[in-house]
Amino acid sequence: MNAPRTRVQRRPVHGVLLLDKPLGLSSNDALQKVKWLLRAEKAGHTGTLDPLATGVLPLCFGAATKFSALQLEAPKTYVAIARLGQTTTTADAEGDVLQERPVDAARLAPDNLAAVAAQFTGAIEQVPPMYSALKKDGKALYEYARAGETVARSARSIVIYKLKIVETRDESAQSAIEIEVTCSKGTYIRTLAEDIGHALGCGAHLRSLRRTETGGIGLERCVTLAQLEALEGDARLAHVLQADHLLQGHTPITLGPEDAARFLTGLRRRGDWPDTAAVAVYGQTPRALLGVGHIRAGELIPDRLLSPLEIQQILEGMSRPS
Structure with missing residues (x-):
């Protein structure tokens, strides 16, 4: 009789892991392996690589999955x-x-x-x-x-x-x-x-x-599956980068506490900003990514937003000793 399988205790992981996908694995197989290694709750990749292809495959976890489509469109x-x-x-x-x-x-x-x-x-x-x-x-x-x-x-x-x-x-x-x-x-x-x-x-x-x-992410920043598997437990989390690594083409904007709170509810904000097709919006204190949007005629218009819980979990993870 087979012994019962140990249930993996999942946890919130937010960010992007830059994987050098190995030969022979589908993108989804690679994603599921890394998700299991990190014990992550939610994950997605940024476009498929055939099993016969290798190389750069950004894997998104938690809040970062909201920005995965940006890499789909990238050169x-x-x-x-x-x-x-x-x-x-x-x-x-x-x-x-x-x-x-x-x-x-x-x-x-x-x-x-x-x-x-x-x-x-x-x-x-x-x-x-x-x-x-x-x-x-x-x-x-x-x-x-x-x-x-x-x-x-x-x-x-x-x-x-x-x-x-x-x-x-x-x-x-x-x-x-x-x-x-x-x-x-x-x-x-x-x-x-x-x-x-x-x-x-x-x-x-x-x-x-x-x-x-x-999308501006090269092999020199990637980790292999073998390197991840050789690490113990939480040491693997050191390879999970902040979600804004997916937003390299976005112009950063920082909002004060009141505007940040309103922006997070989906409200447009007015300011002295030039028209910009893609902006990454941050809160001022503490500095945290709130979401992405665009600016038209002096209005900052939300496109994709993080939830307050996601922001809280990200900040807790940043303050946790490595």
Whole structure:
């Protein structure tokens, strides 16, 4: 007879943990593992990374989950390796080989790779892959694909802010390219690699993918799952940063006690402020994040607010000895 499982005593944890997601785990699996390690009550991630991808994955806890959507919209940077001369059913290493073609070494000259990169830089149209979670008639595209069906997909507008392509070799020493790209929400790097391979005349599929930055948050600030697991109990909480790490593009504004109390009830405040699309609002004494908003015609308008209980728990956590 199996021994009963020990019930984990959950606790309020507020903030963001910057995880370097390992290979093979889905974003949700990684989130649930960290949530368990922290014994956190409430958690969410800021957009998925495929199991075959690694890299920056901000995990939000407690009050920080209110700002997770901001990272969904943020530009992201990836480094990918794509094997040349081979296309697959999934556009990555998991699929079956569809076609093999020779690689013309002359087309891998730096000048030509730069010219191809220029073709895919800026506002472009991209057709989503069949192996994706996008839905058609209430059913995910990958469900159609697994059943051997192909359905029509409309091209979507995306933006490639920066793109660099260099010749390299993949893990099997096969001809490949390294793609470093900064792109908008909704970009499929598998599809980008496939399209670049087509432009090079030989086809390509993705072999590896690593997200190196999202919304100004880079790998240098991330912690690995192995590092977290090696720590004891509350030592893991040292890696939970304040929620405003997600608000790097927001202009900070500090309110006095009376205005702060009214702002927290959802009331607009008037002041000598210029129009600003995104502000992070703090209370003066004690200094604490109250929420986010925007300013229009001298009015500070709340968008997302923390609750008084969340603010109290955050302040208690900040004053607790480490």
